[in-house]
Amino acid sequence: MGLFDWLFGRAEKPVTESEIWTPSENGNPMIVSGTTRITVFPQDRGWKYCIAEIDDRREPIFSEVYGSERAAKDEALAHVRGGPPQHHPLSAQTDENRRKRWEAHVNDRERLIAEIKAHLSSNPDLGISALRRPEAKIASHLKQLNWQDAELHRAGVSDRTIAMTRGQVLALSDLQLEVGSRIAARQAARMSKQPKI
Numbered sequence: 001m002g003l004f005d006w007l008f009g010r011a012e013k014p015v016t017e018s019e020i021w022t023p024s025e026n027g028n029p030m031i032v033s034g035t036t037r038i039t040v041f042p043q044d045r046g047w048k049y050c051i052a053e054i055d056d057r058r059e060p061i062f063s064e065v066y067g068s069e070r071a072a073k074d075e076a077l078a079h080v081r082g083g084p085p086q087h088h089p090l091s092a093q094t095d096e097n098r099r100k101r102w103e104a105h106v107n108d109r110e111r112l113i114a115e116i117k118a119h120l121s122s123n124p125d126l127g128i129s130a131l132r133r134p135e136a137k138i139a140s141h142l143k144q145l146n147w148q149d150a151e152l153h154r155a156g157v158s159d160r161t162i163a164m165t166r167g168q169v170l171a172l173s174d175l176q177l178e179v180g181s182r183i184a185a186r187q188a189a190r191m192s193k194q195p196k197i
Contacts, residue, residue, distance in 0.1 A: 021073065029073065038080065040072045046090045049076035064089035095156065102148075102155045106164050109141060113171050120178065128186045135179045142172050 021040075024030035028041040032054070039050045044065045049072045052060035061079070066072040071087035078086055116134050120126070145165060152162060 029069065036080075038076045040069060040076060042069075044090075047072035049073070049079070051076065051079065064091055066090065067093070099155045099157055102152055102157050103161050106152075106157070106161050106168070109168055110164060112137070112141070113168060113175070116175055117171075120175070120182075126182070128183055128190075131179055131183050131186070134175070135183065138172050138176045138179060142169065142176065145169050145172070 020031055021029040022031070024039055026041070028039050030040070031038045035054045035056070037052050037054055039052075040047055041050070046065035046067055047069045048065055049063045050060050063072065063075060063079070066075060066087055066089055074086045078084065116137065119134065123130070145168060149162075149165065152165060
């Protein structure tokens with residue numbers, strides 16, 4: 001009974017995994033059937049598979065990285081069978097984590113903007129030094145928003161999150177004008193109090 005009989009369901013008796021996967025010369029799980037060799041091996045904090053034709057100069061097929069040996073084996077067999085994927089590669093999990101981090105970052109910025117607005121409205125008599133801190137935060141976040149738009153699209157964040165960032169640009173720009181005018185007013189008041197020479 002060959003591998004492909006088992007793979008395509010023509011096996012007459014059940015086959016155990018230990019009969020199918022044998023250790024390669026490097027100790028990795030491997031299946032050899034005819035001229036085809038499937039090997040599963042650890043790499044990049046996960047597991048990959050390689051499908052190669054023995055004695056063939058063509059490039060072998062290498063998979064993406066999966067979270068476990070079992071997932072890599074399942075995906076290798078699904079690939080050979082022509083079946084649908086059964087597991088997500090680690091890159092898909094990484095993409096999801098990146099999307100969630102960006103959405104959390106945008107939500108945190110929303111809270112920061114509300115805090116700056118509350119601080120400015122509850123303290124109308126802030127001096128120049130006290131106004132410099134929110135001025136620096138506002139400038140920093142506006143600068144970040146200039147380059148983050150492309151990253152947000154690449155990370156696949158929701159349309160709601162994209163809309164929030166556009167609203168944040170407007171809110172931060174308004175705050176920047178307010179803080180700038182308050183600093184200018186304080187500087188003008190300081191200049192008018194100085195004795196003329």
